[in-house]
Amino acid sequence: MQITGIEQTHLDGAVDGMFYPTWIPGYPQSTHELELFEIHTDEGITGHAASPSFAGGLQYGDQLSLFLTGEDPHNVEGILRKLDTVNLVGPRPWHLEMALWDIIGKDAGKPVYELLGAEPADIPCYASTGEYRPADERVDYIQARIDEGFEAVKLRVTEVEHIEMVKEIRDHFPDLPLMVDANKGWAVRVMEEETTWSLADAVAFARGLEEVGNVRWLEEPLPRHDYRAYGRLREKVDVPIAGGEFNNGTHHFREFAKHESLDVFQPDAALATGIKQGVEVAAMAREFGAKFVPHTWTNALGFAANLHTMTVAGSDWCEYPMEPPWTPDVWSFMLEEGFEHEDGYIRAPEKPGLGVELDEAVLEETKAAD
Numbered sequence: 001m002q003i004t005g006i007e008q009t010h011l012d013g014a015v016d017g018m019f020y021p022t023w024i025p026g027y028p029q030s031t032h033e034l035e036l037f038e039i040h041t042d043e044g045i046t047g048h049a050a051s052p053s054f055a056g057g058l059q060y061g062d063q064l065s066l067f068l069t070g071e072d073p074h075n076v077e078g079i080l081r082k083l084d085t086v087n088l089v090g091p092r093p094w095h096l097e098m099a100l101w102d103i104i105g106k107d108a109g110k111p112v113y114e115l116l117g118a119e120p121a122d123i124p125c126y127a128s129t130g131e132y133r134p135a136d137e138r139v140d141y142i143q144a145r146i147d148e149g150f151e152a153v154k155l156r157v158t159e160v161e162h163i164e165m166v167k168e169i170r171d172h173f174p175d176l177p178l179m180v181d182a183n184k185g186w187a188v189r190v191m192e193e194e195t196t197w198s199l200a201d202a203v204a205f206a207r208g209l210e211e212v213g214n215v216r217w218l219e220e221p222l223p224r225h226d227y228r229a230y231g232r233l234r235e236k237v238d239v240p241i242a243g244g245e246f247n248n249g250t251h252h253f254r255e256f257a258k259h260e261s262l263d264v265f266q267p268d269a270a271l272a273t274g275i276k277q278g279v280e281v282a283a284m285a286r287e288f289g290a291k292f293v294p295h296t297w298t299n300a301l302g303f304a305a306n307l308h309t310m311t312v313a314g315s316d317w318c319e320y321p322m323e324p325p326w327t328p329d330v331w332s333f334m335l336e337e338g339f340e341h342e343d344g345y346i347r348a349p350e351k352p353g354l355g356v357e358l359d360e361a362v363l364e365e366t367k368a369a370d
């Protein structure tokens with residue numbers, strides 16, 4: 001089998017309202033943008049991949065075709081070496097690797113997790129918020145998620161003072177497992193309204209979380225490359241520390257391991273590693289006594305890639321993005337059928353490859369408009 005070309009399409013999904021993600025301060029989102037990549041082969045099988053996009057996106061499908069045309073998509077290791085070159089001279093390319101597994105699985109008639117030696121598993125979801133909201137505006141949201149079957153919720157904070165919001169939430173929900181994401185690992189610096197935390201800030205906030213109790217992790221309280229500072233933070237506090245969603249390549253995770261930086265490794269298969277290298281990071285985390293709970297917040301194709309990865313890795317939580325108006329319908333708009341949790345649990349699709357089907361009407365409409 002040979003790759004015959006790569007087709008890139010910029011897709012734009014409607015959001016019913018404005019979404020104010022904490023990671024793009026001052027720049028609310030009224031649409032869901034993504035770059036879709038279709039990897040075509042000479043045997044008529046097409047693999048799909050997607051990356052998040054922004055402000056109309058970067059076009060690099062033609063350049064990728066130059067690197068990948070003629071390659072056998074089963075040669076994941078060889079193609080990863082080529083993607084390392086793309087990473088050197090162009091945009092980070094790890095999302096493309098999911099399309100290889102999509103092709104290999106469709107060719108073999110098997111889901112990706114099975115190709116990688118795992119059996120299906122029901123993974124408990126935590127409801128992942130995307131905005132900072134004061135406690136009184138968050139209580140109804142949390143109750144709704146509990147009623148739907150979720151067993152944990154991840155809150156977003158931007159300021160150290162937001163520990164008060166977390167404490168108020170704890171007063172309302174004394175037993176609910178909480179995660180807290182400070183999103184200080186990286187920022188999309190459009191409006192320059194970002195706030196950063198020092199190590200002392202992170203320690204102070206984490207000590208506040210110790211008082212809150214039953215906090216499963218504090219996520220990205222520091223910049224994503226401050227491996228040593230993460231390690232020092234872990235020495236000072238008892239709350240588990242998570243990070244790594246947007247680090248670039250497996251060597252970053254070796255740094256986290258070397259500096260004993262993290263209790264929870266979170267490489268996103270679409271952003272940080274791809275699926276195969278994600279499984280390798282999971283093994284690294286296990287060796288270090290850490291958990292592996294990847295970030296999933298991109299789009300439904302990225303979610304699928306991460307779901308297969310965590311099925312192989314045996315992750316004990318799955319991040320389920322849910323912050324109306326950013327609902328599963330919004331992050332799955334490009335698929336025929338989105339990812340619905342069942343009573344707070346989710347299972348990787350059992351259909352071949354990634355196990356998802358694109359909504360051809362969305363695709364044709366977009367291509368016709370181009």
Ligand SMILES: [Mg+2]
Nearest residue numbers: 181219220245
């Ligand atoms: Mg995060």
